Amino acid sequence: MSGDDNIFARLSPRTRTLAGMVLALSNLMVVLDLTIANVSVPHIAGNLGISADQGTWIITSYAVSEAICVPLTGWLAMRFGAVRMFTLSMIGFGLFSLLCGLSMTLGMLVVCRIGQGLCGGPIMPMSQTLLLRIFPPEARGRAMGLWAMTTLVGPALGPIVGGYISDNWSWHWIFFINLPIAALCIFAALALLRPVETHMVRVPIDKVGLFLLIFWIGCLQIMLDIGRDHDWFADPLIVTLGLLAIIGFVAFVIWELTEEHPVVDLRVFRHIGFSSGLFTMSLCYGAYFASIVVIPQWLQTSMGYTASWSGIVTAQTAMAALFTAPIAGFLLSRVDVRLMISGAVAWVGIMSLVRAHWTSDIDFGTMLIPQFLQGFALPFFFIPLTTLTLGSVLPRETASAAGLQNFVRTMAIAIATSLVLTEWGDSQRVARNAMANVLQPDQTQSVLSGVGLSSEQARQMISNLVEQEAIVIAVDHVFFLSAIILFVAALAVWIAPKPRASVDTSAAH
Incomplete structure (x- = not known):
């Protein structure tokens, strides 16, 4: 950020408002893309002739490439200018979104998702940086509130929008819908943000x-x-x-x-508050994202749900978070953030235990209840954790700590996606073998044969029932492990000392 005193005078109030809305929209698009593909994986896998496990590469490739690019954001902004970097990132994101939608093979789709992640990585922090640049200090609270809302709304809209598009149009359109948004943000940035461009500085990489x-x-x-x-x-x-x-x-x-x-300042790990906060964050994001990955696949492949309805179930958590986000912000300076984080994480863990008792005959309403109740706790974890981690480092280290925090968060999502699908698959095999060892199908086959089914049809029906039960047992196992991880994280946060009262979170993204 430059030191120009008259920078806010360069933009009229109307221009600032329009620019703020465009920057918030760009952030919404990038956050949306992290979850929009989750409920569409079965559709994509079926269309490309690949397994659902391979289909999850679409999620992990985006998250990993985004995580790699995040630490470079500060250098890129100084080297090319914040507005120019934001615009170039949007152009790249739009181009790779087009190529993702045109992909006809898994290899091409994964490569294009990597490109999407590399270009999308800088958009989130750049949009936040530019918001702070165009609004004077007294208006930044409202501007950052709008930005934060898009971060919460994105995960809620992603599964719903992705499910509706996959069911009613084609999975290709979950990427094509980025094009008009990207085009709007590009032209708006060129028209509105040029007066607040930062100076270019040659810095070493x-x-x-x-x-x-x-x-x-x-x-x-x-x-x-x-x-x-x-x-x-x-x-x-x-x-x-x-x-x-x-x-x-x-x-x-x-x-x-x-x-x-x-490129990544690891020296900030010497602060115990930062280290323990980041450890808590990685566990919580991994455990939380496990449900976002597993639930849509289970509902679509085993329970007969459409992508739209599985998206509605998945999105309930983020929907509920919108109600409590203002309360969490209000309590931030009034309550020990460690207490807020610990209580919120423990609550999410309790909801995971509730979901660990789901059965194959569970109805839609019963699934919604723990999903929705879980969401009330999320802002009491996400918002205070930024205060805890950044409040534990020196003021001059805030930017580095914020970048590292975002890097670890994104990597936790990518790694958790791979690990949870492995554990889910292994648990299915264990449960299936255990049931096969104690199953006595002769009597059931006789009953089924008596109602007109052939021996082969009877065996297939029994096999399908065993498979369905094995899958739901594996889902419950994933939720049980998630609950244990969350309870550990709820305790780990107390390793951190109480953060200092005044924390500059403007560098967080």
């Missing part, structure tokens, strides 16, 4: 650190994504990828701690 970051994350994510299909560490390829990820990570840590201009 940590090329070695960036290479090592991409290398170890790439090896880790590929290992997690293909491990299920390669019998994990029984396959030399998975072992090799695991070793390369470990070596790359160790080399990355050593290099970043000794580099003068690191």
Whole structure:
């Protein structure tokens, strides 16, 4: 941000309002794209002739590439200018959205999703930076409130919009709908934001650190994504990828701690409040996102739900969060944030335990209740955690800590997606084998044969019932593990000391 005193005078109130709405819209689009594909995975998998497990690469590839690009945002903004970088990112995001929609193979779709993530990564922090730049201090609260609402609304709209489009049009349109929004944001940025462009500064880039970051994350994510299909560490390829990820990570840590201009400033981990807060965040985001991934796939592949209805179930959590977000913001300076975070995370854990008792004959309304109730706690976790982590570092480290926080959050989502699908698949096999060992189908076959089914039809019906029950048992197992992780996170947050009273969260994104 430049030091020009008259920067706010360059834009009229009307221009500022329009620009603020455009920046909030751009943030909504990027957040929406993280969840819009979740409920569409079964449609995409069926259309491309791939398994549902392979279909989840569409989610993880976007999240990983976005996480890699986030640490570069500050350097890119200084090197090319904040407005110019925002505009270029929007152009790239729109282009890769078009290519995603035109994809006819999994390989092309994953590559284009990577491009989408690389271009989308800077949009979130850039939109926030520009909002702070165009509004004077006394108006920033309302502007950031609008921005924060899009961060909450995005995950709610994503499953609903994705489900409706997949059921009524085609999955290709979940990407095509980005095009008019991207075009509007590009032209609006060119027309409204040029007066607040930042100065370009030639700053060094940590090329070695960036290479090592991409290398170890790439090896880790590929290992997690293909491990299920390669019998994990029984396959030399998975072992090799695991070793390369470990070596790359160790080399990355050593290099970043000794580099003068690191791409990721790992030195902030010396603050126990930041470290424990980030540990809590990674556990919570991973456990929370597990349900966002598993529920739509279970409802569509086993329970006969359409993508639209599974999206409505998934979106209830974010819907409820909209009601309590203002309350969480009000209590932020009045209550110990550790108490807010711990209580909220424990509440989400209790709702996970409730969902761990779902059965194959559960009705729509029964599913909605814990989903909706869980959402009331989310703002009491998301909002105070930023205060806890950024309040634990030195003021000059706030920007680095905020970037690292966003990086870890996005990586937690990508890694959790891979791990939870692996655990879900393994639990299905265990449950199926356990039921097969104790099943006595002869009497059931006789009854089914008596109502006119052939022996083959009777066996197939019994097999389908076993499969359906094995899947729901595996879903319950995932929720039970999520609850344990959340309870651990609720305790871990108390490792952090109480943050200082005044915290600048403007660098958070």
